[in-house]
Amino acid sequence: MPVDLLSGEHKQKDHLARNPQGLVPALSIDGHMLTQSLAIIEYLAETRPDSTLLPVDPLGRHRVRALSYAIAMDIHPTCNLGVVAHVMQQSSHPDAARAAWMRKFIGEGLTAFERLLDHPATGDFCHGDQPSMADLCLVPQIYNARRWNVDLSASPRTLEIADRAAALKPFANARPISPTKTT
C-alpha cells in the first residue's frame, strides 16, 4: 500500500508497526512483514529462483550486488529525507543548499556508476540482458536525479539502461504516485 512520506505517514503508528525504522519499503509477503529493500530483493531471489534478480554464478552475483550497493548504500542514504532536512536546517539558504547537495552526491555517484557499467557483462540491462537487483536500484535513483535536475550528461549508458528498465510494466507500476519536490 502507498505510504505518503510528505505528510509523514511513515512515522505514524500504523507504518511503525510495519517497519519500526519508520522507512519505506515494507513488504507483506508469505505471511511475513519484510523490511530493507536489498534484503527483500535477496529474499525474493532465493524464494523465487526463476526470477532474474540475482544471477546464478558467484561472480555475477557479486557484480549485481556491487552495482546495487553503489546506489543503495552509497548514493541513496546521503539523499534521504531526514538527512537532507538536516542539511537544510544548517543553511541560511536551505533550498539552494538542498539542490547543491543533491547535484553533488547523486551526480558524483552516478558518474562512478557509469564507469562500473563499462564492463563486458553489461548488456541491455545493468548485468546481461535481463533486469536484476541492480536495475531495481537504478531506476528510482535516476527518477530522483531528474527531479533534482542533476547533470547526467556523463552517464549516457546508465540513462539508456534505466529508461529501458523503467519502460517495463513492473517498473511502471512501481512509480511513485505523486512526484513532488521533496526528498
Ligand SMILES: N[C@@H](CCC(=O)N[C@@H](CS)C(=O)NCC(=O)O)C(=O)O
Ligand atoms: N536502507 C533502507 C532505506 C529505506 C529508506 O531510506 N527509504 C526512504 C524512501 S526511499 C524513506 O523511507 N525515507 C523517509 C525518511 O527519510 O524519513 C532500505 O533500503 O530499505
